[in-house]
Amino acid sequence: MTTPLHDRVPEFIRGIDPYRPGKPIEEVERELNIRAVKLASNENPLGPSPLAVEAVRKHVAECNRYPDGGGHTLREKLSGRHNVPRENVFLGEGSSELIDLAARILLKPGEEGLTAEGTFPSYWIAIRATGATLVKVPLRDYGFDLDALARGVTPRTRVIYLANPNNPTGTMFSLKEFEAFFRRVSDSSDALVVLDEAYCEYVEGEDFSRSTRLACSSPNLLVLRTFSKVYGLAGMRIGYGVGPADLLREMNKLRTPFNTSSVAQAAAVAALDDAEHVRRSVESNRAGMKQITSRLEAMGVACVPSFTNFLLIELGRNSKEVAAALLRHGVIVRPMAWMGFPTAIRVSVGTAEENARFLDALARVRSGTLEGSKV
Numbered sequence: 001m002t003t004p005l006h007d008r009v010p011e012f013i014r015g016i017d018p019y020r021p022g023k024p025i026e027e028v029e030r031e032l033n034i035r036a037v038k039l040a041s042n043e044n045p046l047g048p049s050p051l052a053v054e055a056v057r058k059h060v061a062e063c064n065r066y067p068d069g070g071g072h073t074l075r076e077k078l079s080g081r082h083n084v085p086r087e088n089v090f091l092g093e094g095s096s097e098l099i100d101l102a103a104r105i106l107l108k109p110g111e112e113g114l115t116a117e118g119t120f121p122s123y124w125i126a127i128r129a130t131g132a133t134l135v136k137v138p139l140r141d142y143g144f145d146l147d148a149l150a151r152g153v154t155p156r157t158r159v160i161y162l163a164n165p166n167n168p169t170g171t172m173f174s175l176k177e178f179e180a181f182f183r184r185v186s187d188s189s190d191a192l193v194v195l196d197e198a199y200c201e202y203v204e205g206e207d208f209s210r211s212t213r214l215a216c217s218s219p220n221l222l223v224l225r226t227f228s229k230v231y232g233l234a235g236m237r238i239g240y241g242v243g244p245a246d247l248l249r250e251m252n253k254l255r256t257p258f259n260t261s262s263v264a265q266a267a268a269v270a271a272l273d274d275a276e277h278v279r280r281s282v283e284s285n286r287a288g289m290k291q292i293t294s295r296l297e298a299m300g301v302a303c304v305p306s307f308t309n310f311l312l313i314e315l316g317r318n319s320k321e322v323a324a325a326l327l328r329h330g331v332i333v334r335p336m337a338w339m340g341f342p343t344a345i346r347v348s349v350g351t352a353e354e355n356a357r358f359l360d361a362l363a364r365v366r367s368g369t370l371e372g373s374k375v
């Protein structure tokens with residue numbers, strides 16, 4: 001072989017900064033030989049809905065069969081839930097798959113994908129993986145600067161990614177702000193707007209975007225949702241998009257034939273019926289958020305007000321070192337340098353006990369009272 005295969009991988013792929021997931025809890029427990037808490041991936045600390053667990057038990061017995069590749073039952077259910085036709089609903093292996101497919105279906109070298117700095121890195125990866133140009137607009141006050149984004153649209157822009165609320169800052173924009181942005185973009189461009197609402201269930205208040213209706217009546221809006229957050233099914237890998245049927249038909253050609261498992265589909269159907277679990281999860285998150293923010297305030301630590309199940313905490317110190325010191329106390333959080341915040345960590349809201357463990361560890365790390373923990 002004259003050229004190593006690695007050198008044949010296109011430069012735009014070799015140059016990608018890979019997604020850095022939260023450290024798995026088992027790995028930390030194995031390495032440190034202590035009981036760890038994971039507050040690193042914005043999961044639901046209460047677990048999945050009991051109805052979903054029951055559905056999984058039932059369906060796993062039939063997993064010798066391939067799943068319904070079209071996900072008929074779940075799409076039917078989601079179509080009723082959002083009051084949109086079934087052909088406007090697309091199931092994915094997590095909403096991550098839809099983030100990727102939206103870029104793959106529309107972008108090619110020479111074109112542009114637009115999003116923000118300080119947002120979910122999967123958008124950056126999806127755009128760059130197509131060979132198109134990634135254009136990032138700075139955040140304003142930790143939130144999406146919709147005005148700057150609209151100004152960033154060029155004749156080459158094909159996809160625009162927005163997260164509402166945003167990860168990792170937890171900020172949101174209102175429905176009115178989104179509609180003004182969307183009108184402006186749609187008037188001047190035919191780019192697809194991908195509106196990622198992964199954390200929408202945690203937002204309280206009426207002026208949030210929740211745009212699934214708008215998505216099936218607009219030719220250029222795709223709204224993403226997931227079962228990984230409030231529904232507690234992150235390990236099942238299932239999410240969905242609501243968008244224009246003709247675009248979804250094309251995306252359907254690119255996905256693998258059985259992208260969502262029968263067990264995941266059944267769990268999602270059951271989870272949608274468990275309104276009580278969602279209510280309890282949101283309530284627990286509200287209490288946990290209060291527990292964390294009031295203690296941070298007492299410690300004099302700044303954080304960005306959050307509409308989600310996580311908080312961006314500004315420590316004014318190297319975030320990798322802080323996260324490493326917390327890890328030594330068995331608390332897994334995410335250093336945020338790679339998302340653009342070199343002195344901040346992101347912590348997910350856990351159970352009251354997990355939150356207390358994080359807060360105690362943070363206080364110790366800040367005061368440097370434990371050996372080796374000074375940062």
Ligand SMILES: Cc1ncc(COP(=O)(O)O)c(C=O)c1O
Pocket residue numbers: 041042093094095096097120163166167196198225226227228234237238239
């Ligand atoms: C904003 C945002 N979108 C999408 C995802 C991906 O979620 P999923 O598990 O559905 O792929 C995440 C996960 O953290 C996220 O924060």
